[in-house]
Amino acid sequence: MAILDSKGRLFGKLSILDLGAAIVILMVLFGIFFFPGTSGSVAQVGVQxxxxxxxxxxxxxxxxxxxxxxxxxxxxxxxxxxxxxxxxxxxxxxxxxxxxxxxxxxxxxxxxxxxxxxxxxxxxxxxxxxxxxxxxxxxxxxxxxxxxxxxxxxxxxxxxxxxxxxxxxxxxxxxx
Incomplete structure (x- = not known):
């Protein structure tokens, strides 16, 4: 069994394009929730x-x-x-x-x-x-x-x- 078949699927089940899209979505979600940035919020909690x-x-x-x-x-x-x-x-x-x-x-x-x-x-x-x-x-x-x-x-x-x-x-x- 080949890693990539003639239709571009991994092990005959998962498309490379689908896998790439899933990785991009996971990276975006990870970036949003774990590295939200330093932008201010509406509540501005902690402002002196x-x-x-x-x-x-x-x-x-x-x-x-x-x-x-x-x-x-x-x-x-x-x-x-x-x-x-x-x-x-x-x-x-x-x-x-x-x-x-x-x-x-x-x-x-x-x-x-x-x-x-x-x-x-x-x-x-x-x-x-x-x-x-x-x-x-x-x-x-x-x-x-x-x-x-x-x-x-x-x-x-x-x-x-x-x-x-x-x-x-x-x-x-x-x-x-």
């Missing part, structure tokens, strides 16, 4: 998270009554945040500070000084600094909030019951 504080500056927000917005932040203490057009969820509002607007005024000696904007309340436009808090994942490339990296200069959108406006991250810190 830390509390993070983020300062967001908002410039030129058009608003009729800024104090109502500050009161809303102080009452709810939470806001929805969207990072690079990716919704993250709710974060804590640690503090809200209205910033005084200034203008550059030339002096008689040729120097310039920053003085309080004399137009004040008539412009319906404010600048403010918000400190937000939440939990972020620690990675080699920085902090990740949701699925978005959070770094200085990152555009964010804040949304609540009566507001929706954009700001920019100016500080990211992990409190000790």
């Amino acid at each position: 998270t830390r509390p993070v504080e983020v300062d967001v500056i908002v410039r030129g927000l058009s608003i009729l009554n800024p104090q109502n917005l500050v009161n809303e932040f102080n009452e709810t203490k939470r806001t929805n945040i969207i990072i690079r057009n990716q919704p993250y969820g709710r974060v804590d509002v640690k503090s809200v500070q209205l910033l005084e607007r200034t203008v550059v005024v030339p002096q008689p000696d040729g120097s310039v000084q920053a003085k309080t904007d004399p137009r004040g309340d008539r412009t319906f436009s404010i600048d403010m600094l918000l400190t937000l808090g939440g939990n972020a994942q620690m990675t080699d490339n920085g902090l990740v909030l949701g699925n978005s990296k959070l770094k200085i200069g990152t555009p964010v959108e804040l949304e609540g019951m009566t507001y929706n406006f954009n700001g920019s991250v100016i500080e990211v810190r992990t409190p000790s």
Whole structure:
């Protein structure tokens, strides 16, 4: 009895092509179950998270009554945040500070000084600094909030019951 017959079968029973296909399938299954690789999973078990504080500056927000917005932040203490057009969820509002607007005024000696904007309340436009808090994942490339990296200069959108406006991250810190 020959090892291969005229039809390409081993010992007259098993085709070489069938045997090759079975070996490939077994190797694939072995690779999937015993060497799954290092790709991340949806659950991301074991990822280290830390509390993070983020300062967001908002410039030129058009608003009729800024104090109502500050009161809303102080009452709810939470806001929805969207990072690079990716919704993250709710974060804590640690503090809200209205910033005084200034203008550059030339002096008689040729120097310039920053003085309080004399137009004040008539412009319906404010600048403010918000400190937000939440939990972020620690990675080699920085902090990740949701699925978005959070770094200085990152555009964010804040949304609540009566507001929706954009700001920019100016500080990211992990409190000790």
